[in-house]
Amino acid sequence: MKKTLLSVLSLAAAFSQDKPTTPAAPDQPVTMDIEVGGQARAVDGEKSFGLQRYRDIPRGAFVRRFDFSALTEGNPVRFNFRSIDLLQRDQRFTADLEDVGAWDIRFDWWAFSRYWSNHNPNVLTEVSRGVLTAPSALRGALQGAGGSVVPLAAEAVANAPQYEIRSFRERGIVTASWNLRPGLTLSVNFMRERRTGNRPFAQGTYVRLGMPTGDTFETPGQEMWEPTSYGTTEAGAALDYARRNFFASVEYHASLFGNTTEGLIWQNPFQLTPEQSILPSGDLNRGRFAQTQAALPPDNQAHTVTGRALVLLPRASKLSGVLSWSRWTQDDPFLPFSINSAITAANLPAGVTPTSIAALPRGSLGGLVHTFNQDYVASSRPWRPVQLTFRYNDYDFDNLTASILFPGYAAAGDSWWRTAISGQPGTTPVRIESEPSSFRRKRAQFEAAIRPVDAITWKAAYRWEGWDREHREVAHLTENGFLTSLSFAPRNDVYARAGFRYFDRTPDAYDPGTLEPPFLRMFDQARRLRKQADALLSFNLTPRVTASGSWFYLSDVYDKTFFGLHQQKTTSSSADITFTATENVWFYGGWGYDRTGYDYLAVAKTTFPYSFANAWTRDTRDRVHSAHIGFSGAAAGNKANFQVNYAVALAGMDINTVNPNPIVPTQALNAQAFPFPKVKSQFHELRLDASYEVASRVRVGLFYLLEPFRLNDFAVDTIAPYAPERIAPENDARRYYFLDTGMSNYLGNTAALYLRFTVF
Numbered sequence: 001m002k003k004t005l006l007s008v009l010s011l012a013a014a015f016s017q018d019k020p021t022t023p024a025a026p027d028q029p030v031t032m033d034i035e036v037g038g039q040a041r042a043v044d045g046e047k048s049f050g051l052q053r054y055r056d057i058p059r060g061a062f063v064r065r066f067d068f069s070a071l072t073e074g075n076p077v078r079f080n081f082r083s084i085d086l087l088q089r090d091q092r093f094t095a096d097l098e099d100v101g102a103w104d105i106r107f108d109w110w111a112f113s114r115y116w117s118n119h120n121p122n123v124l125t126e127v128s129r130g131v132l133t134a135p136s137a138l139r140g141a142l143q144g145a146g147g148s149v150v151p152l153a154a155e156a157v158a159n160a161p162q163y164e165i166r167s168f169r170e171r172g173i174v175t176a177s178w179n180l181r182p183g184l185t186l187s188v189n190f191m192r193e194r195r196t197g198n199r200p201f202a203q204g205t206y207v208r209l210g211m212p213t214g215d216t217f218e219t220p221g222q223e224m225w226e227p228t229s230y231g232t233t234e235a236g237a238a239l240d241y242a243r244r245n246f247f248a249s250v251e252y253h254a255s256l257f258g259n260t261t262e263g264l265i266w267q268n269p270f271q272l273t274p275e276q277s278i279l280p281s282g283d284l285n286r287g288r289f290a291q292t293q294a295a296l297p298p299d300n301q302a303h304t305v306t307g308r309a310l311v312l313l314p315r316a317s318k319l320s321g322v323l324s325w326s327r328w329t330q331d332d333p334f335l336p337f338s339i340n341s342a343i344t345a346a347n348l349p350a351g352v353t354p355t356s357i358a359a360l361p362r363g364s365l366g367g368l369v370h371t372f373n374q375d376y377v378a379s380s381r382p383w384r385p386v387q388l389t390f391r392y393n394d395y396d397f398d399n400l401t402a403s404i405l406f407p408g409y410a411a412a413g414d415s416w417w418r419t420a421i422s423g424q425p426g427t428t429p430v431r432i433e434s435e436p437s438s439f440r441r442k443r444a445q446f447e448a449a450i451r452p453v454d455a456i457t458w459k460a461a462y463r464w465e466g467w468d469r470e471h472r473e474v475a476h477l478t479e480n481g482f483l484t485s486l487s488f489a490p491r492n493d494v495y496a497r498a499g500f501r502y503f504d505r506t507p508d509a510y511d512p513g514t515l516e517p518p519f520l521r522m523f524d525q526a527r528r529l530r531k532q533a534d535a536l537l538s539f540n541l542t543p544r545v546t547a548s549g550s551w552f553y554l555s556d557v558y559d560k561t562f563f564g565l566h567q568q569k570t571t572s573s574s575a576d577i578t579f580t581a582t583e584n585v586w587f588y589g590g591w592g593y594d595r596t597g598y599d600y601l602a603v604a605k606t607t608f609p610y611s612f613a614n615a616w617t618r619d620t621r622d623r624v625h626s627a628h629i630g631f632s633g634a635a636a637g638n639k640a641n642f643q644v645n646y647a648v649a650l651a652g653m654d655i656n657t658v659n660p661n662p663i664v665p666t667q668a669l670n671a672q673a674f675p676f677p678k679v680k681s682q683f684h685e686l687r688l689d690a691s692y693e694v695a696s697r698v699r700v701g702l703f704y705l706l707e708p709f710r711l712n713d714f715a716v717d718t719i720a721p722y723a724p725e726r727i728a729p730e731n732d733a734r735r736y737y738f739l740d741t742g743m744s745n746y747l748g749n750t751a752a753l754y755l756r757f758t759v760f
Contacts, residue, residue, distance in 0.1 A: 039057075682709070
């Protein structure tokens with residue numbers, strides 16, 4: 001139980017209701033709104049990061065709001081400053097200086113964090129940026145432990161230091177515009193974003209152990225943290241020209257990404273002396289490197305030039321078009337194939353090893369991509385009730401990166417040197433060569449909107465889409481679709497809409513090559529039938545009661561005669577109601593239901609491509625029930641404001657696995673469909689906010705947040721580091737797993753006392 005109680009008065013306020021900034025009146029040239037407060041936070045639970053996963057909840061004094069506005073009657077120059085949580089980890093503010101009708105300069109600053117987890121033991125220590133080491137004594141002990149590795153590893157984890165996994169982002173944006181002359185505007189923008197901290201990072205492989213009744217596996221995977229030190233700079237300029245019936249612009253945009261940490265290096269806690277896997281298959285003794293590495297996101301650049309034009313014509317007609325060309329480059333130096341000194345490679349020149357830069361066929365990727373995007377729209381209203389629109393888009397992604405033929409690579413967790421890739425049985429292994437992939441997508445849509453009477457609008461459209469891909473399983477693919485919707489709005493207090501879409505995607509031919517199993521289909525290129533429907537209804541039951549409801553359905557069905565994804569369906573429903581009890585009191589409530597299901601067919605690897613005997617299906621159903629209720633209002637002549645809100649979400653996931661055919665008895669460990677436990681979670685949130693105006697410019701308030709969270713998840717319950725009694729029977733108990741970042745149950749409380757006042 002963590003408890004902190006801090007009282008405050010500072011230039012801040014804690015989680016109070018946002019209040020729109022009111023522009024200064026001419027007789028009040030300067031206004032300043034300030035909120036000050038203090039906050040207490042108490043969290044009960046082993047891991048409390050869930051309370052702050054996507055938001056920062058500081059403790060103590062902080063600035064909630066500081067708004068400042070200055071303008072003078074007769075003077076076109078004005079200044080506005082607005083902020084939320086100023087000087088905190090998560091904050092944002094905007095400063096805007098404007099000469100009305102002449103120029104405008106604005107600066108935006110955002111800072112936000114992503115809390116991944118806390119209280120995570122790890123035997124690795126970051127000794128320098130991107131370098132993680134483990135104690136040599138522990139590595140030697142675990143290397144020689146044999147069957148007693150689990151208790152030794154569990155003891156090491158229990159005594160290891162704990163880490164916090166959190167990333168930070170800071171983003172500053174400057175935008176400025178000048179009206180050079182009537183209709184001619186120049187604008188420039190600059191953005192700089194910096195990302196620091198760390199985030200989860202996982203690497204791993206498996207070791208296949210042949211047994212009389214089938215293969216069994218151990219999973220030497222490691223979960224660590226990746227240091228993040230990214231910087232993104234974007235800059236651009238645009239020149240716009242507008243006349244009564246014409247608009248044109250030209251724009252340049254540049255984006256540059258840099259990463260000061262080129263790779264992550266870590267030592268293997270289970271291995272002190274480097275080894276390579278047992279050849280020729282490489283299935284045994286995997287992951288026995290003493291240290292290894294992984295490349296992190298590389299530096300890259302993108303430059304884009306865009307032109308736009310719009311022409312307004314008679315009969316409510318218009319023509320518009322966009323042409324955009326981009327050049328993307330990536331030339332970051334390659335890392336060595338491996339830093340595992342035990343790996344040998346017979347096909348490299350004498351004296352050259354996989355750990356040497358000299359083994360690389362090229363120093364870097366030399367990546368170069370050109371994109372060209374065309375987008376056109378033509379619309380007209382030949383008759384008053386009819387609107388016709390034609391849209392066309394052509395996106396060409398041209399990957400000009402040269403192909404690279406590699407002598408090999410360090411395969412399966414830096415375990416051995418592989419010079420070729422084996423595919424389907426009976427086929428010749430393929431040399432390791434990069435194949436830069438390009439594609440071109442063209443889409444055309446013709447739509448009509450008919451409004452026979454003012455209350456009814458019917459829309460219908462036909463869409464065609466074509467894909468041409470290079471170095472993919474499908475070279476050419478087309479999709480035809482029909483879209484329609486009907487809306488009904490007889491008067492202001494009633495609105496209804498319903499829509500339906502149908503798409504049929506068909507590949508001309510599917511070529512798996514020699515590497516991919518012939519009975520498997522990639523879901524993004526397979527035959528697909530898509531059906532989508534939605535409905536919305538909003539109406540006033542009485543002058544005081546308003547209700548609304550919505551429904552959405554999406555179904556993707558793929559070719560079920562092949563392995564892979566068979567279908568995916570999503571349903572969503574919601575209902576909301578508001579009730580005005582009195583002039584100053586409002587009640588509201590809502591309910592929602594979301595359900596997603598997907599089914600796929602898989603098979604044990606040893607049966608490809610000859611038999612479906614060892615096939616198994618997995619049907620997964622995710623569902624979430626959510627509801628909220630609350631009320632808000634004012635009293636005492638609007639001096640007292642209050643708001644109460646309660647929300648709950650109940651989530652569940654069912655996974656069903658079945659063997660549709662009798663499996664081969666000797667492959668039971670490979671192909672047997674095991675049952676999965678259900679996953680359940682409960683999330684509750686109670687928010688209370690009340691304030692009272694103690695003086696004409698001063699308001700005192702109290703805020704409270706209660707957040708209980710409960711989770712029952714087999715994935716979290718069974719992958720905690722070294723808990724052999726929880727290991728599934730089909731998996732080996734030896735796991736290279738040292739960072740338990742999963743969610744856990746917690747009870748979070750946050751309370752704040754704040755003061756809001758207007759200085760001027």
